[in-house]
Amino acid sequence: MTISVKMMRRPEPEKNSYLRATLSGMALTFRHLVNPAKVTLQYPEEEADLHARWRGTHRMEVHADGRPKCVACGLCPTVCPANCIRLVGGEDDQGNRYPVVYEIDEFRCIFCGMCQEVCPVEAIHVGRHFENAEYTRDRFVYDLDRLMEQDHPTTLLWDPSDPRSE
């Protein structure tokens, strides 16, 4: 079998103008500039509209007096499939059970949201939030104070009007 080779005819250098191609390219650019159906989000000036069930880094809810809502029941470290929550319970000066140590390793976390689902007092939440950049890795282990400082919106794991997805 013989092999047929198609020879491409190329314009000779020096004898070719790129003007037409440039203009058609620019025309496309300007068309997009005024096109109402544009898709590019002007981040960071514009905020992304995250889905209600987006699951990002955690946040701990606090009582009005600033105490964490967590009662150190131990269900979240038990249910956590990635084993990323470290919890040591204790008793505060008012006799309430509270977390002496509560740490979440956000690198290890797989953002399944089961900690929020299992929490009996609605203390730990995953957040609708994605801006987590840090300069060092150790900043990704969020301790209790850090979790309580977070103020981003929390995730709706289910639609309250249809909790069983029926």
Add this chain to the structure above:
Amino acid sequence: MADTITLTIDGQEVSVPKGTTLLKAAEKVGKDVPHYCYHDGLSSPAMCRLCLVEVQGAPKPMPACVTQAMDGQVVSTESELALDMRRGVLEFYLVNHPLDCPICDMSGECHLQDYVHEEGRDHGRSREPKRVFGRDDFGGDVLFYGDRCVMCTRCVRFMNEVEQDQRLCVVERGNRSVIDTFFERGLEGTHWHDNIVDLCPVGALVSKDFLHKARAWDLDHTPSVCPSCSQGCNIELHTRDNLVQRLKPRENLEVNAFWMCDHGRLNYEWINHGERAEAPLVRDQGGVKAMGWKEALTLLVARLGDVEGTVKAVASPFASNEDLAALQALVESLGGGDIVYRMPRAEDEIVLKGFPTLARRRDLAPNGRGADLLGLRRVGGDDGTGGLEDVSAHAGVVIVLGDGLADQGADFASGAALRVHLGTRSGPAVATADFVLPITTFAEQEGTFTNHEGRVQRFWPALNAPGLARPAWLVLGALVAEGTGSETPRRADEAFARLVAAHDAFSGLSYDDIGTRGAVVNDTVPLSGD
């Protein structure tokens, strides 16, 4: 046999001795009838009404814990009527029992939680406010959460019947009834009160020591033997994160029934002590050097071969039978010598009046009897110190096993040609030894203790040993093997087999025979000091 009757429980025929209760008979066919007030070690008042079962021919459901089985009786524990009764009783319990499982220490091992989960309603129907009592300090190690109480009165009956020191009672009536102490007297000064924490089927009585420390489902349970006195109570070590979190009694009717004393229960922090000898340390002209086992033991065998003179050894009654026998084998292979041990002793025994064979014994170590049976000599005073003058003045080889030598100074046995120390921790008298070999505690190794009556009981490893620490029987066995050309024992049961072969008192015993219940030695050597 005339004394045996046959009845039918849930369609299964079962033969039981006459006088057996329906609850026990049902247990025999594998049916666990829910119950609160009944406990094997206490009387049955039949007041929790949870063990109601349907008996054919009886006009109403019968409480299984007090109803004696009769010949030909047909009982069903899972009929519609029985289930309905239990569902109703459980619902009544939840009228007042708070749903504070997330902050309750009993959560995960709570009987109310289990029963309601299995047979109770999905949702409560009571709209009335629950009664609130708050928390009360009962003294000693016990906290009382009155709201959670289900009024089974096991705690009251334990104090009255078993400890026989009436400290608790039920005050008020009906819905308002609550367990209380007599004025401010509390449980302070009693020695067995932590057993009521075990007895409490819910989280009403909790241990202050264990408060909020760990969740029940996080704990690993390892059968063991209490090391705090020579009674040898069967216990479970509850561990998490390689630390002992609490001790719980393990049922053994021949030793401690269901109980253990507070002294033993709360004396576990030493097991978790962090500062441990972790690598073999060898002293030569250049100072102390840490090295691996093989290197250290090779050096030690060479030194033992070089040194002239007899051997004197100090053992510890906290060491297992295997460890002590291995020490004895080593001393014998070096030409024989005196082995002594020191025993801390309490002023007097603390007997549990309702179960008088159980007491906190005077010897505050688990294996004094084992040491006596192996022919070790007890020296020193009742505080576990002194008595080592002739060992300290010895010029030959001095071997110390397990004894921390806390009362001895850095000049201990300074005249000895060779000093070998096998221990868990360092100290002034330990640091000057020629060889310091790290060994494990009883919680980190397998072995046996011999209790005061000569019962050999096994314990199992619950923790990982730190660093290079190894069981003493393995280290000593390797030294004996090196010296005599025999095999090193690889497992604890091999070490025990050697002990059995060498000592008549233990003959005929094996790990399989001992099992989890223990086995008594042949000899009855009187315990020294008694």
